[in-house]
Amino acid sequence: MNNCQSEEIVEAANIAISNLLPTKSRSLYDIAYNRFKKWCAEKNVQVYSENVLLAYFSENAKNYESSTLWAQYSMVKSCLIIYDNIDISKFPKLIAFLKRTGDGYQAKKSKILTKSEIDRFLSSADDKEFLMIKVGFILGIAGACRTDELVNLTVDDIEDVGSSLIVKFPNTKTKIPRIFVVTDVENMLELFRKYLSLRPPHVKYKRLFLYYKAGKCSSQPVGKNTMGEIPSVVASYLKLPDVACYTGHCLRRSSVTLLADAGVDITTIKRHAGWKSTTVAEGYVENSIENKTKIANQVLVATTTSAITKTANVSESNIPSNINFENCTNVTFNLNVNK
Numbered sequence: 001m002n003n004c005q006s007e008e009i010v011e012a013a014n015i016a017i018s019n020l021l022p023t024k025s026r027s028l029y030d031i032a033y034n035r036f037k038k039w040c041a042e043k044n045v046q047v048y049s050e051n052v053l054l055a056y057f058s059e060n061a062k063n064y065e066s067s068t069l070w071a072q073y074s075m076v077k078s079c080l081i082i083y084d085n086i087d088i089s090k091f092p093k094l095i096a097f098l099k100r101t102g103d104g105y106q107a108k109k110s111k112i113l114t115k116s117e118i119d120r121f122l123s124s125a126d127d128k129e130f131l132m133i134k135v136g137f138i139l140g141i142a143g144a145c146r147t148d149e150l151v152n153l154t155v156d157d158i159e160d161v162g163s164s165l166i167v168k169f170p171n172t173k174t175k176i177p178r179i180f181v182v183t184d185v186e187n188m189l190e191l192f193r194k195y196l197s198l199r200p201p202h203v204k205y206k207r208l209f210l211y212y213k214a215g216k217c218s219s220q221p222v223g224k225n226t227m228g229e230i231p232s233v234v235a236s237y238l239k240l241p242d243v244a245c246y247t248g249h250c251l252r253r254s255s256v257t258l259l260a261d262a263g264v265d266i267t268t269i270k271r272h273a274g275w276k277s278t279t280v281a282e283g284y285v286e287n288s289i290e291n292k293t294k295i296a297n298q299v300l301v302a303t304t305t306s307a308i309t310k311t312a313n314v315s316e317s318n319i320p321s322n323i324n325f326e327n328c329t330n331v332t333f334n335l336n337v338n339k
Helices: 002-018 026-042 050-060 066-084 092-101 115-124 127-143 147-152 188-197 224-228 230-237 250-261 266-273 278-286 289-304
Strands: 158-160 164-169 178-183 210-213 216-221 313-315 336-338
Touching (some): 050 066, 115 230, 127 164, 127 178, 127 188, 127 230, 127 250, 158 188, 164 188, 178 188, 224 230, 250 289, 266 278
Antiparallel strands (some): 158 164, 164 178, 210 216
């Protein structure tokens, strides 16, 4: 009886362990872990010490960028904890080495689209050719959406309340639904309704985005690659340079940048983009051109002018007929009249 119970416990534990790795990327974790195990076998390594991990990642650093090393480290770390009960996050020299590999490294970021470029595309591009692109563009910018979020967006996730669209879809990372609103700016609601009306009645998919050509929708859902090309299609239409630099992440970056340029606070930016970390949001505010312009103006004004306060109390009988000021900026007038 005890043996049966023991076997049941072991089986239950193994099932629980198998579910500890992310379902979508489990194969990548296994590949990273098996690669490390194969390297250890070739080196006759039996104990996974800090020096062993240092040697392994030092060798990999010759061929991979810092971001790839960190990704490999994360996957190997998770697998070693699960399969070997070893926590390499407690190896300080290894962490220091990985941080050092990132010195001077700058990740490539997608270019962004400005408000004027967004408006120009929506107002001038022909609906017959670009209607699906426009709707994806609108929702992506309005909600700071990732490419996969747009791909998986369904008709049930959008509620048309007349004056606006309420978009609500699950966030697989936080498990809390993300909600954003699209208002009727630049005929955005009309574009969405026009695209939705072209949806074939026999379509068996709930996904919102279907392939569109020559004013008609097919029953085939739009894939991730096509959705990710929306920003580059827009950039190509606007004849912008470096079209390939407008990647699928452009919509999300453009949305957050527009908020930062408008002076929106960090908390609102985090909530809008669905971020937990403040660091990423702070980066957008810090790099905002509008923000830098305001700071520059404040610095220049502060260093070239001085504040002068003049107080004068007058009665109704001796109010001066003319008061002249010259070469003044940022002036506040306070006039007290004694009756």
